[in-house]
Amino acid sequence: MGLPVKRHTSSKRKRRRSHLAIQECNLVKCSHCGNQALSHRVCGQCGYYKGIQIIDVFTKLDKKEKKKKEKELAMQGKKVALEEKESAINEKEIEKNTKEISQERKKTNDLLKNKKKS
Ligand SMILES: [Zn+2]
Numbered sequence: 001m002g003l004p005v006k007r008h009t010s011s012k013r014k015r016r017r018s019h020l021a022i023q024e025c026n027l028v029k030c031s032h033c034g035n036q037a038l039s040h041r042v043c044g045q046c047g048y049y050k051g052i053q054i055i056d057v058f059t060k061l062d063k064k065e066k067k068k069k070e071k072e073l074a075m076q077g078k079k080v081a082l083e084e085k086e087s088a089i090n091e092k093e094i095e096k097n098t099k100e101i102s103q104e105r106k107k108t109n110d111l112l113k114n115k116k117k118s
Pocket of ligand 1: 030031032033035037043044045046047048080
């Protein structure tokens with residue numbers, strides 16, 4: 001059996017291990033079920049990628065497990081729909097507010113111009 005020729009110093013060992021840290025993986029919200037999934041990969045929860053079903057997640061499951069999974073996916077779909085609605089409402093409110101602010105600015109500008117003229 002091969003044996004190491006020389007003992008490695010503690011600094012050598014530390015330098016070697018400096019590259020062993022675990023990197024943070026890039027998680028993205030799945031557009032279909034809202035579950036956390038790796039970016040540019042098929043979602044493991046629902047089998048969708050870019051809105052297209054790539055994998056049928058139910059093929060390997062029993063009847064009981066199928067029912068459970070279907071319930072879970074339905075709940076997650078509802079959650080995603082709700083979040084989308086909320087974000088749409090927020091965008092509408094922001095648009096309204098920006099319009100109101102721009103109108104007020106116009107009014108104040110007009111008033112200032114009138115004052116300068118008089
Ligand atoms: Zn998904």
